[in-house]
Amino acid sequence: MSHSGTPGGQPGPQRTTDRTPAPSEPARAYAELIAGNRRFVGGAPRHPNQDAGHRAAVADGQHPFAVIVGCSDSRLAAEIIFDRGLGDLFVVRTAGHTAGPEVLGSVEYAVTVLGTPLVVVLGHDSCGAVQAAREVATTGTQPQGHLRAVVDAVLPSLRRAETEGVQDIDGIVDIHIAQTVETLLGQSPVLADEVAQGRCAVVGVSYRLAAGAVRPVAAVPAGFATLGEEAGPLDPAAPAAA
Ligand SMILES: [Zn+2]
Numbered sequence: 600m601s602h603s604g605t606p607g608g609q610p611g612p613q614r615t616t617d618r619t620p621a622p623s624e625p626a627r628a629y630a631e632l633i634a635g636n637r638r639f640v641g642g643a644p645r646h647p648n649q650d651a652g653h654r655a656a657v658a659d660g661q662h663p664f665a666v667i668v669g670c671s672d673s674r675l676a677a678e679i680i681f682d683r684g685l686g687d688l689f690v691v692r693t694a695g696h697t698a699g700p701e702v703l704g705s706v707e708y709a710v711t712v713l714g715t716p717l718v719v720v721l722g723h724d725s726c727g728a729v730q731a732a733r734e735v736a737t738t739g740t741q742p743q744g745h746l747r748a749v750v751d752a753v754l755p756s757l758r759r760a761e762t763e764g765v766q767d768i769d770g771i772v773d774i775h776i777a778q779t780v781e782t783l784l785g786q787s788p789v790l791a792d793e794v795a796q797g798r799c800a801v802v803g804v805s806y807r808l809a810a811g812a813v814r815p816v817a818a819v820p821a822g823f824a825t826l827g828e829e830a831g832p833l834d835p836a837a838p839a840a841a
Pocket residue numbers: 670671672694695723725726727728729
């Protein structure tokens with residue numbers, strides 16, 4: 600189904616309420632996200648679930664189908680890049696998509712209380728938080744104030760990149776995305792159990808700022824992301840090739 604939303608060249612998006620039930624299983628949730636990203640990339644977003652009627656309909660309760668653990672970068676607005684609306688995505692964002700206690704608690708809330716079947720770690724090329732961490736690793740100069748907490752959370756990924764011989768910033772970003780997926784599962788037995796039971800999956804994707812497209816770089820269960828609708832292959836043998 601395609602909706603141009605601009606017949607006759609009239610400006611402004613078409614707004615619709617998506618009346619299909621929210622996906623309740625991981626593969627369908629991922630396919631839904633990828634479909635929205637493709638609409639966004641192709642310049643044909645539907646802006647679903649953003650109208651006043653839907654706003655009222657979801658006031659009594661939420662059933663988001665995906666948790667987004669994303670970087671705070673202003674160009675990474677989740678509902679825009681995945682073409683979704685109110686009640687669809689449970690979004691947790693920090694600079695460099697770090698996974699501290701409040702982030703872990705927020706993810707666990709969505710997965711266990713709201714029953715959300717998918718967790719997506721969303722990183723991106725040219726990430727400033729990763730660049731800042733690399734600067735610290737290179738120069739040894741510590742950042743001011745609480746920015747240090749962000750850098751400290753990214754540094755393990757820098758060390759891993761060094762071990763793997765990856766030096767370009769976007770290759771390091773891929774490693775940091777995969778590291779965040781591992782941290783979420785390693786630090787949250789609650790989330791790991793949901794995944795083990797097949798009720799949830801965790802996928803790490805990298806977003807390209809200019810193109811607007813996401814690319815899977817890590818997934819648990821392994822190979823899960825290939826189940827998504829034409830999401831492209833996930834090659835676990837070379838997750839961070841330079
Ligand atoms: Zn970033």
